[in-house]
Amino acid sequence: MTIVLGCIADDFTGATDLAGLLARSGVRVSLRIGVPEHPPSETSPFEVIALKSRTAPVKDAIAETRAALEWLRAAGAERFFWKYCSTFDSTPEGNIGPVAEALMHDLETDQTIYCPAFPENERSIFMGNLFVGQQPLAESPMKDHPLTPMTDSNLMRLLAPQVSKPVGLIDRLTVARGADAVKESLARHRTDGTAHMVIDAVANTDLEIIATACRDMPLMTGGSALAMPLPALYLADGLLANDVPKQKTHLLAAETIILSGSCSAMTNVQVAEYIASGAPSYQLDPMTLTQTGPEPILAWLIEQDLSQAPLIYATADHASVKAAQAKLGVGKAGTLIEQTLAACALAARDAGARRIIVAGGETSGAVTKALNVTQLDISTEIAPGVPWTYCTSDGHTIALTLKSGNFGAETFFSDAKAKLDGS
Ligand code: ADP
Numbered sequence: 001m002t003i004v005l006g007c008i009a010d011d012f013t014g015a016t017d018l019a020g021l022l023a024r025s026g027v028r029v030s031l032r033i034g035v036p037e038h039p040p041s042e043t044s045p046f047e048v049i050a051l052k053s054r055t056a057p058v059k060d061a062i063a064e065t066r067a068a069l070e071w072l073r074a075a076g077a078e079r080f081f082w083k084y085c086s087t088f089d090s091t092p093e094g095n096i097g098p099v100a101e102a103l104m105h106d107l108e109t110d111q112t113i114y115c116p117a118f119p120e121n122e123r124s125i126f127m128g129n130l131f132v133g134q135q136p137l138a139e140s141p142m143k144d145h146p147l148t149p150m151t152d153s154n155l156m157r158l159l160a161p162q163v164s165k166p167v168g169l170i171d172r173l174t175v176a177r178g179a180d181a182v183k184e185s186l187a188r189h190r191t192d193g194t195a196h197m198v199i200d201a202v203a204n205t206d207l208e209i210i211a212t213a214c215r216d217m218p219l220m221t222g223g224s225a226l227a228m229p230l231p232a233l234y235l236a237d238g239l240l241a242n243d244v245p246k247q248k249t250h251l252l253a254a255e256t257i258i259l260s261g262s263c264s265a266m267t268n269v270q271v272a273e274y275i276a277s278g279a280p281s282y283q284l285d286p287m288t289l290t291q292t293g294p295e296p297i298l299a300w301l302i303e304q305d306l307s308q309a310p311l312i313y314a315t316a317d318h319a320s321v322k323a324a325q326a327k328l329g330v331g332k333a334g335t336l337i338e339q340t341l342a343a344c345a346l347a348a349r350d351a352g353a354r355r356i357i358v359a360g361g362e363t364s365g366a367v368t369k370a371l372n373v374t375q376l377d378i379s380t381e382i383a384p385g386v387p388w389t390y391c392t393s394d395g396h397t398i399a400l401t402l403k404s405g406n407f408g409a410e411t412f413f414s415d416a417k418a419k420l421d422g423s
Pocket residue numbers: 013146147261262263264267285286314315316320321322324325333334335336337338359360361362363364403404405406
């Protein structure tokens with residue numbers, strides 16, 4: 001199957017988010033974890049490669065992304081989408097900008113767009129400023145993120161220090177005038193040498209206009225929602241046939257484990273809600289873990305009735321995270337939790353869990369690595385940007401969902417269980 005769009009995402013939950021929105025079209029979407037070692041035996045019209053490069057050193061992020069681009073190109077892709085978080089998560093040293101410039105260089109293109117808006121999840125861009133709900137990004141809970149605190153809301157100001165070429169804006173007033181107006185503005189800025197164009201979007205209709213205008217660019221960059229209109233546009237363009245392969249589903253045992261390493265405001269609410277519903281749960285504390293190692297939690301896990309979908313979580317409020325980070329260091333606290341949750345995933349799988357729910361981007365990376373999962377087939381959507389997926393781990397078919405910190409409703413964990421039972 002010809003690849004219509006080759007996508008590269010800078011973290012795991014971001015990749016499933018993108019894949020899930022593309023899969024709304026019903027077309028088969030395949031997600032590969034890391035750059036595969038070999039060329040594919042089979043491809044889907046939409047191929048997504050999930051990297052773990054969001055907080056990696058710039059040099060490593062560039063090298064990994066270039067390798068992903070090469071793999072996709074060798075597999076036949078000609079158009080590309082570089083996906084990052086809808087809250088533009090990046091460290092002051094960058095990664096979003098430098099990676100985009102490296103991709104532009106390899107694709108020999110002199111302009112790309114930046115549109116992290118995700119209206120269904122209340123991320124909107126107006127006059128180049130990113131909002132989370134009604135709050136500017138830098139006043140939202142993202143200001144306290146453990147790894148990528150965001151302290152500026154202006155995308156041009158965030159991007160400019162990360163890139164070598166000029167940054168420009170296509171504002172909402174232009175987007176409101178339609179796809180041709182966007183195209184004209186892009187062309188004008190291109191003549192002026194403006195390589196990096198931030199584009200406003202506050203609603204899905206804006207994203208449709210932008211996708212219509214930009215669908216044939218060699219490289220688009222943005223949040224997942226910008227890619228959502230693309231399957232329908234490519235179908236209309238005749239690039240996708242009406243009989244393209246559809247998604248698969250599987251009926252799996254109900255044994256479930258829920259692992260949460262996200263400390264995002266929304267995950268804190270979701271964990272509290274799930275515990276209040278009476279589900280069995282165990283809280284991991286980084287300080288205690290340094291003393292005991294993973295044995296106590298693994299012993300607890302083995303005693304659990306997995307049909308009750310127990311929850312193991314390190315999710316904590318901002319003050320507790322800061323305290324743990326001050327004692328252990330940011331990296332060590334994070335790795336300790338990620339490794340422990342990864343060990344729990346393995347133990348749960350070996351104890352019969354066939355449905356695994358993970359909250360947290362970095363956490364998802366550690367869990368999929370431990371489970372030795374390399375490819376996910378995208379299935380039913382639980383919440384905007386969070387699909388169930390199917391994968392193979394140690395010869396077992398497993399349903400896996402990877403939730404980005406801020407996504408999902410308050411009842412996300414119960415919603416995820418219910419969605420699979422109903423499908
Ligand atoms: P999100 O998707 O919300 O950003 P991530 O898993 O990507 O979630 O990032 C959360 C980071 O915080 C992970 O590295 C995780 O191990 C770490 N972490 C989780 N719980 C704690 C805690 N109680 N103290 C310190 N760090 C923690």
